[in-house]
Amino acid sequence: MASNNNLAPYICIILSILICITPNNIFCHAAKTSGYTRSTNASADMPAEAFPAPPGFNAPEQVHITQGDCGGRGVIISWVTPYKNDYASIVRYWKACDPKHVFKARSRVYTYSYYNYTSGFIHHATIHKLEHDTKYIYELGHGDSIRQFSFTTPPKPGPNVPYTFGIMGDLGQTYASNSTLGHYMANKKGQAVLFVGDLSYADNWPLHDQRKWDTWGRFTENSAAYQAWIWTAGNHELDVAPEINEYVPFKAYKHRYHVPYKSSGSTSPLWYSIKRGPAHIIVLSSYSAFTKYTAQYNWLEAELKKVNRHETPWLIVMMHAPLYNSDNYHYMEGESMRVIFEPWFVQHKVDLVLAGHVHAYERSVSPRLNYTIVCSISCAKLLSYRQTERISNIQYNITNGQCTPIKDQNAPVYLTVGDGGNIEGLANNFIEPQPSYSAYREASFGHAVLEIKNQTHAFYTWHRNQDHEAVAADSTWFYNRFWFPKDESSL
Numbered sequence: 001m002a003s004n005n006n007l008a009p010y011i012c013i014i015l016s017i018l019i020c021i022t023p024n025n026i027f028c029h030a031a032k033t034s035g036y037t038r039s040t041n042a043s044a045d046m047p048a049e050a051f052p053a054p055p056g057f058n059a060p061e062q063v064h065i066t067q068g069d070c071g072g073r074g075v076i077i078s079w080v081t082p083y084k085n086d087y088a089s090i091v092r093y094w095k096a097c098d099p100k101h102v103f104k105a106r107s108r109v110y111t112y113s114y115y116n117y118t119s120g121f122i123h124h125a126t127i128h129k130l131e132h133d134t135k136y137i138y139e140l141g142h143g144d145s146i147r148q149f150s151f152t153t154p155p156k157p158g159p160n161v162p163y164t165f166g167i168m169g170d171l172g173q174t175y176a177s178n179s180t181l182g183h184y185m186a187n188k189k190g191q192a193v194l195f196v197g198d199l200s201y202a203d204n205w206p207l208h209d210q211r212k213w214d215t216w217g218r219f220t221e222n223s224a225a226y227q228a229w230i231w232t233a234g235n236h237e238l239d240v241a242p243e244i245n246e247y248v249p250f251k252a253y254k255h256r257y258h259v260p261y262k263s264s265g266s267t268s269p270l271w272y273s274i275k276r277g278p279a280h281i282i283v284l285s286s287y288s289a290f291t292k293y294t295a296q297y298n299w300l301e302a303e304l305k306k307v308n309r310h311e312t313p314w315l316i317v318m319m320h321a322p323l324y325n326s327d328n329y330h331y332m333e334g335e336s337m338r339v340i341f342e343p344w345f346v347q348h349k350v351d352l353v354l355a356g357h358v359h360a361y362e363r364s365v366s367p368r369l370n371y372t373i374v375c376s377i378s379c380a381k382l383l384s385y386r387q388t389e390r391i392s393n394i395q396y397n398i399t400n401g402q403c404t405p406i407k408d409q410n411a412p413v414y415l416t417v418g419d420g421g422n423i424e425g426l427a428n429n430f431i432e433p434q435p436s437y438s439a440y441r442e443a444s445f446g447h448a449v450l451e452i453k454n455q456t457h458a459f460y461t462w463h464r465n466q467d468h469e470a471v472a473a474d475s476t477w478f479y480n481r482f483w484f485p486k487d488e489s490s491l
């Protein structure tokens with residue numbers, strides 16, 4: 001009979017095999033700069049012919065929806081028509097299970113001009129008092145231009161209401177963008193999109209070609225007409241061009257993408273909040289004033305005090321420029337906002353801070369590695385991976401020189417998902433060595449999915465476009481800071 005000592009080599013081999021074949025093994029959660037980097041060549045915009053207008057006279061197009069109130073019983077339905085008439089402004093809607101009771105709402109209609117471009121008629125209709133967690137059908141247009149869509153309202157905000165968000169940013173309208181959106185839709189898990197800014201990239205074209213906003217609206221309609229996209233403004237929404245006498249920031253964005261900012265007491269559509277299922281979502285503007293005494297600062301200070309973690313246990317903050325970023329592209333661009341707002345994020349135990357802007361993917365915080373197993377395998381390569389902890393840098397005040405982030409169990413997890421696939425290409429120049437807070441980073445296009453399971457746990461995955469949409473290149477559990485404030489290194 002073999003002794004225990006004689007069995008040791010076999011145990012090591014079995015452990016090695018098990019770890020290698022386990023898809024979401026412990027090493028996926030370790031600090032890592034992925035070597036999986038796709039071509040650095042920027043993807044080309046798809047031609048305008050790829051986005052034809054729908055058939056029929058004055059057909060509604062560029063249809064998209066977002067949440068229309070604070071708690072999820074309202075929806076803003078938006079669309080564009082070439083002409084303005086009574087028919088064009090009406091949306092008819094009904095519960096999918098009750099088609100005999102049809103309701104109507106009328107849109108408010110806007111147009112804007114930008115240099116040599118005049119928009120179509122942009123409609124926004126807010127419908128209220130919908131039932132939670134209910135599928136609705138809605139219909140736009142008239143005669144041969146009628147188009148029908150549907151959406152499902154979110155469940156009533158509550159502590160143990162499962163809900164799944166998709167996360168995308170910096171999308172643009174290239175062939176890579178098409179892959180990202182196609183993968184997100186094929187994934188089929190997301191019930192609403194948290195969009196972290198930079199939509200059409202119209203401003204990358206001569207004279208800020210506003211027709212690119214129209215093609216982007218047609219491009220995203222396949223998803224955005226059927227589930228709420230929660231909008232954040234990025235730098236490409238600024239659209240300011242003094243050389244052609246265009247001085248009004250966010251002109252196209254504000255006309256085309258209405259959000260329910262007044263219901264959260266905001267004075268600007270660029271910062272606002274909503275409650276959706278188990279999440280309280282706060283949207284901030286990286287490109288509006290946010291220092292002390294400004295409207296955004298005052299609003300956020302009051303807003304954070306209103307968050308009821310008993311009702312909405314998950315507190316999520318979105319902005320465009322990341323507060324923590326270890327890519328040389330856009331390095332430190334979020335630093336000024338970090339200095340102002342990070343103390344509040346820690347104080348109020350924000351769970352997740354979502355950003356885009358950097359055309360790559362990065363995540364902070366990884367649970368503890370099982371060093372016992374790693375060491376028993378004696379694999380030097382595996383030992384090079386390391387755990388990353390929650391960190392904050394709120395102790396730094398310039399004069400004390402304490403500028404290195406330190407472990408902080410009240411700090412959020414930071415996610416950068418700016419890898420939608422736009423015309424500018426990938427940000428593939430990471431800072432070395434990888435900072436201690438950075439758990440996973442990779443310069444590939446893709447999208448993320450956040451599955452909130454209950455008031456303590458959420459499962460998170462990131463999907464690169466090169467893989468089948470069901471494959472998670474990165475995955476981890478997130479633990480709620482308010483209800484499950486465990487140290488990841490102890491789990």
Ligand SMILES: [Fe+2]
Nearest residue numbers: 198234235357
């Ligand atoms: Fe950006």
